[in-house]
Amino acid sequence: MLAAMPPVPTPKPAPGAPRVRERGDACPGALRLHSADDGHLARLRLPAGRLTARQVDVLADAAEALGDGRISVTSRGNAELRGLADGCGAELAARLAEAGLLPSATHERVRNIVASPAAGLDGLGAADVQLWARELDERLCAAPWAAALSGRFLFVLDDGRGDVTGLGGDVTLVAVDPRTALLHLGGRAVRVAAADAPRAALAAARVFLSAARAAGTGAWRVRELPEGSGPDVRDVRDVRDARRDGREALAAEEVSEPALPQGPPPAPGPLGPAALHVLAPLGRLTAAQLRALLPADEVRLTPWRGAVVVGAGPDRAPALDAAGLITRPDSPWAGVSACTGRPGCAKSLADVRADAVPGRPGLPVHYSGCERRCGHPHGDWVDVLAAPGGGYLVDGAPVPRTDLAPAVTTARTAPRTTR
Incomplete structure (x- = not known):
């Protein structure tokens, strides 16, 4: 039976002192839920992001029947279901297990394996x-x-x-x-x-x-x-x-x-002769968008919050673009991600997903509702952080919500040093 877990605060060590963990981590899983403002959250580990066509259908069905109808792609190529109701744990576990998505109840949270998504394709x-x-x-x-x-x-x-x-x-x-x-x-x-x-x-x-x-x-x-x-x-x-x-x-x-x-x-677009890389807008797919990836030999969710559709040629791109997916590297939304924000997260200062603007294509940009910056990219990226009292900080500089677009464009295209 799934159990919802309350958030566990993590004490910060004194400067120069080693971090001491006095308890196990509170990361959610598929069999242990996290309680959020928009319901419960389940995180499903997908080694190398891999889903069979059958598993794609099961995941989309579970999101619609038990959650808010969306699937979030994490920075490790895993999948999250949000808006889950109380008491749905047994049904969710049964759906996932039947599809082969829970090979081990004792190890399901430690199956954190990222692999080059284009491996063997290009x-x-x-x-x-x-x-x-x-x-x-x-x-x-x-x-x-x-x-x-x-x-x-x-x-x-x-x-x-x-x-x-x-x-x-x-x-x-x-x-x-x-x-x-x-x-x-x-x-x-x-x-x-x-x-x-x-x-x-x-x-x-x-x-x-x-x-x-x-x-x-x-x-x-x-x-x-x-x-x-x-x-x-x-x-x-x-x-x-x-x-x-x-x-x-x-x-x-x-x-x-x-x-x-x-x-x-890999940029959005073809990967070799028979695979296509697409990105999920702000890292989240509707159940319909997930199903739009089919038919496919398999689907590989990526750490860049997208999916590699194995068995799809370039001719599939227009249909996936029409479904609202990002299929081209010149899309201004390529590389734009955001945390959950309001109303799903109590710590967030803003509805960052509603406020997000892409700016001109360039460096990755991540919108965060609080200083935790959940889900931010690795490497060099533009930091857009909600500020107390309204507005945002773009790489530390205060910017009103109405001026986000030019500020983000400048930050994404200006020369900078790696963090």
Whole structure:
């Protein structure tokens, strides 16, 4: 049975002091709801953002029957249902389980796996990391100890193009060539065989848990560990694989300069001959827009709040554009996102979704109703923050609501340094 959870305040550490977590994280899941002003919220983890055509239908039906009829795409390519009524937990769980969207009740919140969404589609990557994501998810759900990971712990699998390496993964795998991958953990890296990459990623998560227990601070993520107590990626060599009866250690060679590749996300439009990348307006799809992605071999929700429609050629773009989706890189709404805002969030100072204006295409821009800036992009972005008493701060400068459009255009197109 689902249970709605009240928000849990997170105390801030003193300057220079390590963060101490005295309880588990309160991240919502599909089996544990968050109570918001617009009803309950369910967050469904989708490793690599992957949905089958059947699962697309089930998710759209659940949003209409149990929620507000919309599906939010998160910055990790997961899906959120909002406006859920009291007492719908059992029905929601049954719908998701029947569609194969809940393979493990004990691990459903830790299935945080982002993978290059265009992998295997456009010929640009060094390996199809979507396949790695599926194997890693199976291994993750099969490991009882992995349920101790935080719902915020993140695996990132990059196919070598660098599109997802900047998403702040705790464990990051980067394909070097079809036979080799680099495993990054805690600022160091080791080289592993591509065939061992999913196993190595799971071993790295276990190394983190050991380091977190030794630190005694209750850290949820690698960056929260006290200085000097971080996990040593070389220790993955000592983690035995239960699926191989512990007979084989992992071969891992340390790399001296573990720089991460950096590349842009795919632009809206075709990805190879038989896939199409579209963005959801302000990161939210109506149930009808989600269904408009079909027919498809599969749908991959992306960390840029969109979807890759596998099996769709360029001829599908006009229909998806007519459905209200963003299909072109020159759309002024490409790269524009927003938090929930009013009326769904009690902390928000404004209805940021109603106030949002795109400005001219350029840098990503994110509208936030409060200083938490929930769901903001990674890397360089324009910060539009609701201000007390009305108006907004655009990258810190006060701007009246009526002047947002020119201010955001200037901020999106002006030269700037990375945050």
